[in-house]
Amino acid sequence: MEHNGSYSGHNGSYSSHNGHVSLVGHGDNFESQTILESKDLDAWFGSHHVVKSVSLHFFSRTVSAIIGPSGCGKSTFLRCLNRMHEEIPGARAKGVVNFQGKNIYDMFSEPANVRRHIGMVFQKPNPFPAMSIFENVIIGLKLAGVKKGYVLNDIAEACLKQVGLWDEVKDKLSAPGLSLSGGQQQRLCIARALAMAPEVILMDEPTSALDPISTARIEELLVELKKTVSIVIVTHNMQQAARISDTTAFLLSGDLVEFGRTGEIFTNPRKSETERYITGRFG
Amino acid sequence: MSSSLSEKIFRTILGAFGVFIVLLMFSVAIFLTVGAWPVIRHGLSDFVQTQTWNPVNGQFGALAVLFGTLVSSSIAIAIAAPLGVGAAIFLKELAPARVASVFSFLIEMLAAVPSVIFGLWGFFVLAPAIRDHVAPIFYPLGEYVPIFRGPSYGVGILTAGVVLALMILPTMAAIVREIFSAVPQHQREAALGLGSTRWEAVRVAVLAPSKPGILSAAVLATARALGETMAVTMVIGNRNAVSLSLFDPGQSMASLIANEYAEASDSRHIAALMAVGLLLLVISLVVNAVARIIAKRSAAKWK
Ligand SMILES: Nc1ncnc2c1ncn2[C@@H]1O[C@H](COP(=O)(O)OP(=O)(O)OP(=O)(O)O)[C@@H](O)[C@H]1O
Ligand SMILES: [Mg+2]
Numbered sequence: 001m002e003h004n005g006s007y008s009g010h011n012g013s014y015s016s017h018n019g020h021v022s023l024v025g026h027g028d029n030f031e032s033q034t035i036l037e038s039k040d041l042d043a044w045f046g047s048h049h050v051v052k053s054v055s056l057h058f059f060s061r062t063v064s065a066i067i068g069p070s071g072c073g074k075s076t077f078l079r080c081l082n083r084m085h086e087e088i089p090g091a092r093a094k095g096v097v098n099f100q101g102k103n104i105y106d107m108f109s110e111p112a113n114v115r116r117h118i119g120m121v122f123q124k125p126n127p128f129p130a131m132s133i134f135e136n137v138i139i140g141l142k143l144a145g146v147k148k149g150y151v152l153n154d155i156a157e158a159c160l161k162q163v164g165l166w167d168e169v170k171d172k173l174s175a176p177g178l179s180l181s182g183g184q185q186q187r188l189c190i191a192r193a194l195a196m197a198p199e200v201i202l203m204d205e206p207t208s209a210l211d212p213i214s215t216a217r218i219e220e221l222l223v224e225l226k227k228t229v230s231i232v233i234v235t236h237n238m239q240q241a242a243r244i245s246d247t248t249a250f251l252l253s254g255d256l257v258e259f260g261r262t263g264e265i266f267t268n269p270r271k272s273e274t275e276r277y278i279t280g281r282f283g
Numbered sequence: 284m285s286s287s288l289s290e291k292i293f294r295t296i297l298g299a300f301g302v303f304i305v306l307l308m309f310s311v312a313i314f315l316t317v318g319a320w321p322v323i324r325h326g327l328s329d330f331v332q333t334q335t336w337n338p339v340n341g342q343f344g345a346l347a348v349l350f351g352t353l354v355s356s357s358i359a360i361a362i363a364a365p366l367g368v369g370a371a372i373f374l375k376e377l378a379p380a381r382v383a384s385v386f387s388f389l390i391e392m393l394a395a396v397p398s399v400i401f402g403l404w405g406f407f408v409l410a411p412a413i414r415d416h417v418a419p420i421f422y423p424l425g426e427y428v429p430i431f432r433g434p435s436y437g438v439g440i441l442t443a444g445v446v447l448a449l450m451i452l453p454t455m456a457a458i459v460r461e462i463f464s465a466v467p468q469h470q471r472e473a474a475l476g477l478g479s480t481r482w483e484a485v486r487v488a489v490l491a492p493s494k495p496g497i498l499s500a501a502v503l504a505t506a507r508a509l510g511e512t513m514a515v516t517m518v519i520g521n522r523n524a525v526s527l528s529l530f531d532p533g534q535s536m537a538s539l540i541a542n543e544y545a546e547a548s549d550s551r552h553i554a555a556l557m558a559v560g561l562l563l564l565v566i567s568l569v570v571n572a573v574a575r576i577i578a579k580r581s582a583a584k585w586k
Contacts, residue, residue: 082476084472084475084476087471087472087475089379089380111475112475112478112479112480113478114478115475115476115477115478116477116478119476119477120472120476122469122472122473122476124469126467126469126470126472126473127473128470128473128474128487128488128491128492129470129492130491130492130494131491139474139477139487140477140478140479143474143477143478143479143483143487144478189473192473192477193476193477196477196478
């Protein structure tokens with residue numbers, strides 16, 4: 001079992017008993033089940049060592065933020081969490097990522113199956129251009145073998161409602177996904193991910209290509225979504241991390257510098273690098 | 284020399300080239316039209332509906348060669364399109380970079396093989412193989428399905444189609460690979476992120492949006508097949524008749540002209556060959572134009 005002090009760059013601000021990890025913070029005690037955790041995770045592009053022995057916990061039904069300066073390995077780390085990293089030629093990862101207690105990097109684990117449980121939303125909205133709004137939402141289910149029309153219809157409607165897009169698109173479900181605005185497209189992509197009923201959704205700067213109003217809508221949505229799904233979000237926007245996340249991890253040149261409750265990290269960081277970064281003095 | 288003056292000179296030279304090319308095209312078309320005038324005056328629709336082509340009796344109809352060209356080109360694209368798309372998927376989506384570069388090189392080399400070499404191979408290797416090993420398999424079927432009726436002499440429409448397929452395969456593969464290269468990586472990752480397998484991701488994220496582009500590539504490759512002359516002349520069998528069997532010898536527009544232009548002495552024969560040439564030119568131009576229109580309309584708007 002993990003115990004205090006075994007996480008790199010971290011000095012015992014959380015502890016773990018019987019699979020429950022509690023973050024010790026101010027005020028109400030944060031306690032939740034770990035759904036996803038990396039242990040000594042390393043990642044490379046060719047010989048370029050980009051993620052260095054990162055061990056991190058992500059808790060059920062929380063929003064977890066990953067912050068750090070550009071190029072520090074946030075995206076790479078995130079993409080290791082559902083085995084997307086290895087899809088890039090020359091990219092390699094080593095270490096353990098436990099999802100619900102099972103290592104997704106063990107030899108019996110299927111990347112496609114992993115990604116059904118750990119979905120992904122990308123920086124740029126990327127609906128499939130040859131597909132309608134409706135088809136975009138249900139394509140994952142279709143590939144997974146769901147054929148019944150009423151099931152697909154129900155799930156599409158539920159997911160579009162969940163992301164607050166239903167009223168805007170219910171009369172034009174057969175219009176191309178690309179006919180929507182950027183913010184709508186990103187919500188469509190979130191609905192597409194939700195349709196697979198994943199336990200975790202990884203989001204890589206999902207609002208960085210959007211205007212402030214669309215960004216605000218997506219932030220509200222994420223806070224709403226965490227009731228049913230755990231979210232790991234990479235963001236460059238400190239206010240965003242502070243507003244919506246429960247835990248925050250700070251990466252610097254591939255190392256985990258600090259991890260803790262978001263309130264802690266932003267008001268009372270332990271490491272001087274963290275403080276310098278969140279106060280905007282570098283990165 | 285001031286930059287504006289040199290630019291002016293440059294533009295004038297380019298403009299002159301442009302005008303020259305247009306004039307050249309026109310002069311070819313006019314040359315053919317004038318040469319074919321006796322036939323055109325008689326009525327082109329009669330010409331293209333007449334099967335008999337008999338210079339000895341002075342009977343000239345283009346139906347057989349139109350048929351030969353269209354069927355051999357159709358066979359070619361029916362083979363080359365799936366192979367070309369398959370090769371492009373393999374090269375761009377599945378193969379490791381090193382394997383892909385070796386394969387691309389081989390395919391590019393295929394494009395560099397001279398037409399007459401394809402003709403030799405077709406005549407001495409493919410034709411006997413079809414005659415001795417492929418056609419006999421279909422003979423029993425041929426009693427019911429006329430397109431498989433034997434016997435095969437080796438050379439024929441099918442042989443020409445297969446040789447043409449090999450000749451247009453590099454074009455097909457290269458264009459389709461370019462189309463796939465234009466698909467952004469985030470599209471593939473979007474599909475993979477939904478739990479699709481590699482192959483499903485190719486289908487959903489790469490093939491689906493590339494369909495119009497693939498169609499245009501196929502039309503363009505067909506245009507190449509329509510006019511291909513040397514290899515076809517060597518393996519098509521050179522018989523001016525419409526026959527439904529793929530194993531029968533036939534004749535294409537290009538091979539007819541190549542076979543007869545030197546011996547044609549009487550003016551009606553020459554005019555008939557010119558008319559076939561004009562038809563071939565018009566068909567090729569139209570097919571090329573169609574390919575370009577499809578390509579333009581469908582150019583995926585990746586952002
Ligand atoms: N496809 C790739 N091939 C090779 N090296 C890469 C690739 N993608 C990223 N890298 C390198 O890996 C390192 C980490 O990149 P990564 O994208 O994970 O950083 P990031 O923290 O997400 O940055 P940003 O905030 O700019 O998105 C960088 O040095 C980058 O140059
Ligand atoms: Mg990034």
